Amino acid sequence: MAHIQSRPNWLISEAEVTPEDAFINRRSILCGFGLGALSVAATAGAPSFARAAGDPTADLYPAKRNGSYVIDRDLTPEEINETYNNFYEFGSHKQIWKAAQNLVIRPWDIEVGGLIEEPFTIGFDDLVRKLPLEERLYRHRCVEAWSMTIPWTGFSLASLVAFAKPLSSAKFVRFETFLDPEMAPGQKQVWYPWPYVEGVTMAEAANDLAFMVTGAYGKPLAKQFGAPIRLALPWKYGFKSIKSIRKITFTDEQPKSFWEQILPEEYGFWANVNPGVPHPRWRQDQEKVLHTGTYVQTQMFNGYSEQVAHLYKGLEKEPLYR
Numbered sequence: 001m002a003h004i005q006s007r008p009n010w011l012i013s014e015a016e017v018t019p020e021d022a023f024i025n026r027r028s029i030l031c032g033f034g035l036g037a038l039s040v041a042a043t044a045g046a047p048s049f050a051r052a053a054g055d056p057t058a059d060l061y062p063a064k065r066n067g068s069y070v071i072d073r074d075l076t077p078e079e080i081n082e083t084y085n086n087f088y089e090f091g092s093h094k095q096i097w098k099a100a101q102n103l104v105i106r107p108w109d110i111e112v113g114g115l116i117e118e119p120f121t122i123g124f125d126d127l128v129r130k131l132p133l134e135e136r137l138y139r140h141r142c143v144e145a146w147s148m149t150i151p152w153t154g155f156s157l158a159s160l161v162a163f164a165k166p167l168s169s170a171k172f173v174r175f176e177t178f179l180d181p182e183m184a185p186g187q188k189q190v191w192y193p194w195p196y197v198e199g200v201t202m203a204e205a206a207n208d209l210a211f212m213v214t215g216a217y218g219k220p221l222a223k224q225f226g227a228p229i230r231l232a233l234p235w236k237y238g239f240k241s242i243k244s245i246r247k248i249t250f251t252d253e254q255p256k257s258f259w260e261q262i263l264p265e266e267y268g269f270w271a272n273v274n275p276g277v278p279h280p281r282w283r284q285d286q287e288k289v290l291h292t293g294t295y296v297q298t299q300m301f302n303g304y305s306e307q308v309a310h311l312y313k314g315l316e317k318e319p320l321y322r
């Protein structure tokens with residue numbers, strides 16, 4: 001339990017640092033889920049996910065690493081990343097990897113519509129071969145104050161936007177996860193506004209860092225990571241990086257995201273990482289690195305200021321940091 005000794009004094013009790021929805025789901029507090037759960041995950045034995053074998057996209061991996069996206073931290077070991085996840089469709093605890101194996105990822109059609117030249121539906125296996133795959137090393141900072149580092153594989157969101165041919169009237173891209181309560185029992189919990197929804201502005205979508213993820217650790221995406229395709233927005237809190245995307249809509253209305261619908265005073269549309277703006281229920285200036293159990297300073301825009309700070313010039317009146 002080394003991580004407990006290394007916990008700084010300022011850190012409020014584990015019971016208070018709970019998953020995003022502790023406010024409405026007190027169960028997660030009672031069961032003690034939260035940051036302490038890592039030791040359980042790490043000792044539970046590394047599950048092996050035989051996804052590469054038989055996956056129709058296995059030949060695309062590993063993709064070439066793009067040297068422009070590297071980080072100054074070690075990568076989180078695969079077995080830790082794959083056993084500590086948020087995927088509320090399958091439950092509100094962190095050991096979601098077992099339940100998430102019920103996710104059916106073929107066939108997987110993605111509906112692309114709204115303000116584009118010609119709305120279309122495309123199978124994931126088609127789409128993934130139309131856009132250039134590469135590997136990038138990214139940080140991931142959850143709003144719950146833990147972080148990971150991951151080798152994602154995918155294509156830029158910008159390349160997908162170009163492929164979709166949006167009209168000039170499009171101002172936002174809205175993403176939606178599947179809706180299937182029989183497959184994903186978390187969706188039977190009616191107090192959540194299913195399906196999971198997220199969104200970005202067109203300018204954010206055009207930024208190089210915005211990444212559509214189809215693989216991790218040199219293989220097709222494991223189900224608990226949000227297979228077969230999810231978003232990675234590393235300068236924003238993790239909840240923006242929506243998993244298992246089924247629908248992409250170009251719109252002139254700012255999308256109201258899943259967590260924003262639930263708790264707008266705690267989770268907003270922008271959700272940019274800022275160590276100087278605490279969450280209403282906990283501090284945000286430090287984060288627990290999951291694979292070391294130690295705490296490091298959180299950085300402005302999660303360390304990506306150079307790439308993204310300019311996107312928010314003139315928007316200072318917006319709630320940019322929650």
Ligand SMILES: Nc1nc2c(c(=O)[nH]1)N[C@H]1C(S)=C(S)[C@@H](COP(=O)(O)O)O[C@H]1N2
Binds near residue numbers: 086141143177238
């Ligand atoms: N559809 C969906 N996407 C989601 C979530 C979720 O519950 N459902 N959780 C979010 C949160 S809070 C985080 S921190 C990341 C976790 O991604 P990881 O499990 O790959 O670390 O996924 C995000 N995307």
Ligand SMILES: [Mo]
Binds near residue numbers: 086238239
């Ligand atoms: Mo998160």
